[in-house]
Amino acid sequence: MAKRLLTLIVDPIKCDAYGHCAEIAPEIIALDPWGYPIIRGAVSGAAKAHAEMAVRQCPRQALSIKASAVEANRRVGSTRR
Amino acid sequence: MSGNRLLEGVNPTSPLTLSQHLEVHGTLAVPSTQANASWSEAMLAELATAGLDGRGGGRFPTATKVAYVASQRRRARMVVNLMESEPASQKDSVLATFAPHLILDGAQVLAAIINADRVVVCIANDNDRVAQLMERAINDRRGLKERSMEIERPQGRYVASEETALGHYLDEGVSLPRFRTTRPSPVIAKSRVLLVDNAETCANVALIARHGGAWWAKGDIAHAPETTLVTVSGAVQTPGVFEIALGTTVADIVQLANPQGAISGLLLGGYGGTWVSAAALDAPYSVAGVAPFGGNLGAGIIIALGDDVCPLVETARITRWMANESAGQCGPCLFGLPNMADQLEALASGRHSARADRSILDLTDVLEGRGACAHPDGVIRMVRTALEVFADDLATHQQARTCGRVGSKTYLHLPDQEDLF
Numbered sequence: 001m002a003k004r005l006l007t008l009i010v011d012p013i014k015c016d017a018y019g020h021c022a023e024i025a026p027e028i029i030a031l032d033p034w035g036y037p038i039i040r041g042a043v044s045g046a047a048k049a050h051a052e053m054a055v056r057q058c059p060r061q062a063l064s065i066k067a068s069a070v071e072a073n074r075r076v077g078s079t080r081r
Numbered sequence: 082m083s084g085n086r087l088l089e090g091v092n093p094t095s096p097l098t099l100s101q102h103l104e105v106h107g108t109l110a111v112p113s114t115q116a117n118a119s120w121s122e123a124m125l126a127e128l129a130t131a132g133l134d135g136r137g138g139g140r141f142p143t144a145t146k147v148a149y150v151a152s153q154r155r156r157a158r159m160v161v162n163l164m165e166s167e168p169a170s171q172k173d174s175v176l177a178t179f180a181p182h183l184i185l186d187g188a189q190v191l192a193a194i195i196n197a198d199r200v201v202v203c204i205a206n207d208n209d210r211v212a213q214l215m216e217r218a219i220n221d222r223r224g225l226k227e228r229s230m231e232i233e234r235p236q237g238r239y240v241a242s243e244e245t246a247l248g249h250y251l252d253e254g255v256s257l258p259r260f261r262t263t264r265p266s267p268v269i270a271k272s273r274v275l276l277v278d279n280a281e282t283c284a285n286v287a288l289i290a291r292h293g294g295a296w297w298a299k300g301d302i303a304h305a306p307e308t309t310l311v312t313v314s315g316a317v318q319t320p321g322v323f324e325i326a327l328g329t330t331v332a333d334i335v336q337l338a339n340p341q342g343a344i345s346g347l348l349l350g351g352y353g354g355t356w357v358s359a360a361a362l363d364a365p366y367s368v369a370g371v372a373p374f375g376g377n378l379g380a381g382i383i384i385a386l387g388d389d390v391c392p393l394v395e396t397a398r399i400t401r402w403m404a405n406e407s408a409g410q411c412g413p414c415l416f417g418l419p420n421m422a423d424q425l426e427a428l429a430s431g432r433h434s435a436r437a438d439r440s441i442l443d444l445t446d447v448l449e450g451r452g453a454c455a456h457p458d459g460v461i462r463m464v465r466t467a468l469e470v471f472a473d474d475l476a477t478h479q480q481a482r483t484c485g486r487v488g489s490k491t492y493l494h495l496p497d498q499e500d501l502f
Contacts, residue, residue, distance in 0.1 A: 011260045012411035013453045032447050033420075036412035066262060 004067045006043040008051050012036070014062035024057055025050035037063075086308050087284050088324045091179035096214055099221040102182040109291055111189050113226040116196040121151070124194050128286065130294030136309065137162055137242070137279030138351060138380040140368060143286070149265055150276040151195045158273035159192035159228075160251070161185075161202040163211065163280045164235065164242030167351040168402075168494050169382045172310035173280040175322040177211045180284065181218035185230065187283030190290045192228045195276050200230040203247055207237035239352075239406035243454045244268050244277040246408075251275070257408045258454035281310055281381075300326075309381055311366070313338040315348075315492040316387030325366065332362040335385055345388035346470050350379020352399045353459020356392070356466040375466055384492065391486040392474050394502050395493055396467040397425035402495045403460045413451040417444065418460055425464070428475075430502065431482030438468055438475055 008028060017035035027047040030038045043051045043065055055063045090105035091097060097105065112120050129144035150157055161184060165173040176184060188200045202219075204212045212232055219230045235241045236256035245259040245268055252270035268275045278286075289297045300306035305326035314320040317338035325334055331347065344359050349371060357364075361374035368378055386392055404418035424441050427433040434440070445461040452458065468475055477484045487502055 009262050010451075011262070011453070012413065012451055013260045015412060017412055032413060032417070032451075034412055034416040036416075036451070038447065038451070064262065 021054040127294040136281035187286035205237035260453035315385035
């Protein structure tokens with residue numbers, strides 16, 4: 001059976017760069033120069049509890065965790081040639 | 082072999098009327114208002130056999146998209162995307178000008194496959210000429226037994242033609258993209274699931290419905306195999322739209338528009354497309370043909386760049402225009418694209434720091450995949466390919482600040498942009 005990845009997804013339209021998420025789950029969330037979250041990799045292990053808390057604490061309700069093989073926020077590898 | 086299938090038999094001065102259109106292409110029988118499962122299945126199979134892909138720029142297999150919409154439980158609605166929001170594209174307007182009924186035939190076929198309640202033709206609110214032509218064509222068909230059709234006029238801006246933005250407009254009158262957490266996911270407006278297809282895609286469906294998928298892909302004695310519409314502009318004397326057989330070399334296509342002077346590179350696909358070197362002139366114009374040069378076909382746009390302008394200046398111009406066209410909904414696009422334009426303008430005009438290229442490429446990595454729609458990703462693709470294809474110009478700028486070609490001349494059409502160069 002294929003292992004389903006848990007992925008943290010940012011709705012970039014809702015997100016207003018409060019930045020709480022990156023403080024709560026620094027293992028998987030970095031901030032860009034303007035304070036908007038960049039998701040680094042899948043949600044796993046110890047990071048899971050932090051990710052769930054980040055989802056709950058987001059003032060804009062812009063975060064969600066999805067179990068899927070396809071990621072909406074494609075951050076796996078660069079397409080740069 | 083004739084190159085024309087979509088533009089076959091057109092008049093140079095006026096659109097084909099319905100009777101002229103039927104004389105050129107023959108009649109077409111489409112189940113009018115009732116669902117007809119066996120007909121739908123057979124027609125879907127023909128689309129799959131043809132291998133038609135989306136001509137709005139995505140080049141996604143049409144049969145797959147249609148089947149996905151058909152599989153939804155909700156009642157469907159057919160949407161023709163005649164927005165043509167790429168400033169360097171004219172092909173859909175040309176098609177609407179000369180062969181409007183081919184577009185509408187295809188829309189009716191697609192509407193019948195998904196048993197849509199009706200057809201909506203979306204035309205930008207700054208394109209009255211095409212809206213009037215399509216209105217007349219729709220009125221011409223009043224006597225036909227087919228699904229009702231109407232015209233909608235979303236905002237004439239770059240991101241307004243993206244399918245979630247069309248859905249948003251038809252739902253709430255707002256021409257802005259929506260975010261989707263999973264893909265594919267249905268585009269829904271007024272509790273209808275939408276099938277959104279580009280006008281040229283629809284016109285090809287009209288040909289497939291008449292002649293079958295195998296004919297469409299292979300052609301016959303009188304007709305070329307698969308054709309596509311391209312808009313050629315830039316360093317050419319007679320820019321325009323041409324219907325060409327897929328696989329024609331890029332050089333032969335550019336030749337149709339009478340190139341002037343030496344070509345230093347080409348922008349393929351659109352302002353969110355890909356730069357390729359002049360070596361790509363030898364490539365066959367097809368998805369596979371331009372791929373080795375890092376190119377994609379996008380919306381069928383070819384812009385030839387003359388070697389008398391600085392490609393970095395042209396890249397900066399496009400980036401600024403695209404930054405201004407952002408819907409402003411997502412932070413990475415709202416803040417990232419203007420910053421990228423600032424950096425490119427500095428590089429182009431010699432005000433840059435030592436490793437400006439590295440800083441720009443790092444920014445593309447930071448922004449990639451982080452918009453609700455693909456607008457920033459298109460700019461990223463265009464900028465990355467520019468820095469790669471024009472590596473020599475980049476080196477010159479890094480050593481000597483500028484290449485001495487920073488001036489007012491430009492080969493790009495950028496509506497309403499104040500020029501900084």
